[in-house]
Ligand SMILES: Nc1ncnc2c1ncn2[C@@H]1O[C@H](COP(=O)(O)OP(=O)(O)OP(=O)(O)O)[C@@H](O)[C@H]1O
């Protein structure tokens with residue numbers, strides 16, 4: 153089976169020399185859930201927009217479902233599904249009517265559309281609310297309806313740009329389950345962007361970490377965490393003093409020490425055992441500690457490791473008018 157997406161040195165520079173995507177390369181395998189994880193402004197939406205033919209790259213190339221993005225964007229559009237963070241469902245229609253409308257837009261033959269809608273309503277647990285107006289739906293129901301709409305025309309690759317944004321943690325976890333179900337049952341490959349570390353960790357087969365338009369790390373969540381090479385101990389002295397790096401490095405079990413503005417980041421393969429030793433050693437060196445935190449390798453740590461700065465996921469999305477973009481997308485298909 154060929155890869156679902158192949159990207160080679162893809163670039164986007166917006167007018168004003170804004171280098172949003174700076175030559176990214178990666179492959180998404182058949183039936184894989186591939187996560188594109190990064191903070192605000194990292195270039196996630198720009199990448200999705202290019203791969204879904206909504207935005208022209210300024211460099212590089214890519215194939216989606218085996219088709220070249222630049223030479224045959226029309227065929228690419230026929231083979232992909234797209235779900236954005238913003239609600240694109242019509243509030244004044246019922247869930248079922250929304251799906252019928254989408255099927256008509258995508259020119260799915262009516263008999264086939266009927267069958268698929270039945271199946272999707274059931275799979276997305278929307279059977280009981282199918283005749284209710286969408287304006288009465290919860291955030292999670294809406295998102296499930298949009299996921300259903302996204303696969304109605306049997307795409308080979310499904311693109312999801314921040315599909316869980318604005319949902320509470322419980323709702324987010326639920327959506328993950330439905331995304332996996334769609335992959336398993338329809339054999340669709342999934343490209344998902346998110347800035348939730350936990351979500352990417354639990355949902356994705358592989359993850360690319362993107363920052364400032366560049367891929368900083370790529371692998372399975374497990375591989376990425378393994379690359380950290382041990383537990384991370386963050387040590388914060390009560391006040392600024394002489395550099396503790398040599399002293400900390402000499403403690404048996406400490407593998408490396410990284411000095412930050414007000415703290416030290418230690419790596420160890422025996423975090424729990426060395427924590428008391430570190431506290432004692434600092435105290436003995438006349439540098440009592442304000443706090444010590446021990447963390448198992450997490451994607452949070454992976455991000456810090458590969459970008460040199462902490463991940464902040466609470467910022468929310470930057471305002472890109474995706475609803476407008478969705479209309480462009482639908483318009484072009486007709
Ligand atoms: N139309 C545009 N013109 C100029 N600059 C843009 C445009 N759209 C996005 N950018 C810039 O490109 C960079 C990447 O933006 P993009 O929307 O791709 O990031 P993102 O990773 O999706 O962020 P978020 O998590 O906030 O959605 C940002 O610096 C952004 O300000």
Ligand SMILES: [Mg+2]
Pocket residue numbers: 196197198469470472
């Ligand atoms: Mg975005």
